[in-house]
Amino acid sequence: MHRLCIASLPMLLVLVACTHERGAARPSAAQGATTPATAPTPAPPSAPTSPPPASAPQAPTPAVPPAAAAAAAAPAPSKAGSQAAAARSSRSVPKKTSAPETTPAAEAIHAPAAPAAAARPSTAAGATPALDLTALEQRLRDTRAIGLFTKLSLKNQVDDLLAQFKAFHNGGARVPLGELRQKFELLLVKVVTLLQDDDPSLAAAVSSSREPIWDVLSDPKKFATI
């Protein structure tokens, strides 16, 4: 028994050290822990029209889903940062069992996919380069860089902003367009800030789709399609 204790002591020390190192070195894993259980891999979403990630502008898509309205603005992250974070996010991440997973919060976040789909047909008009905003919305839903509570908070703020745009286009606006633009920019900065460390490619995608989204929000006809 004495020999057994002697043998197990160094093993215990090594295990403790390994566990500590592993836990400290994966912030993204921790972040992913609170995301909905629908994203088993850190890879981009599996939307039917899933585009290449980030910087690939595609056919004009002036429609904006509510969640995707939270896209864009702010500086794009550096390439080195992207690679580092991509490497980080490609690690295997443990799934977690935090409380919000089965809550109304999760349902609320996953609810508004319909407006995005409805908005897709209305392409045509805009000449500005745009991303596939449906896919962008899906990526925002699936990303592990933002926790569940945070996603829901952002969704609330997007909905509030959309309501203000709606009031503006309906003529009952208390908020002028310039102020709406500021609010829009601020919201996008928040999103990009939340994403840039753990999902830089999505942050860049959001950032680069700022103008197309604004085109939709500020144009009454395009806005009516979302």
Next chain:
Amino acid sequence: MGPRLTLLAFPLLTSLGSTGAIAADDQGLGRDLRASIALQGFPCDQVVDSKRNGDSDYTASCKDGNRYHIFVDSAGRVVVKKL
């Protein structure tokens, strides 16, 4: 390395591994709560403690001493109340 040592090491290894995962989960929750607090415009540098009160209902303590009640109301909105 007899079978007794193996028997001893296995539960030890299991418990240590799960400890790391739990720590990571807590860290993720703390970051999520902190971001939610910040999005509502309240100060919180770091969440040092969080207590789950129920589904989507937490009490968070920040390093700067502020405490918040964070929950999702019936309308699906995240509400942050300073305690």
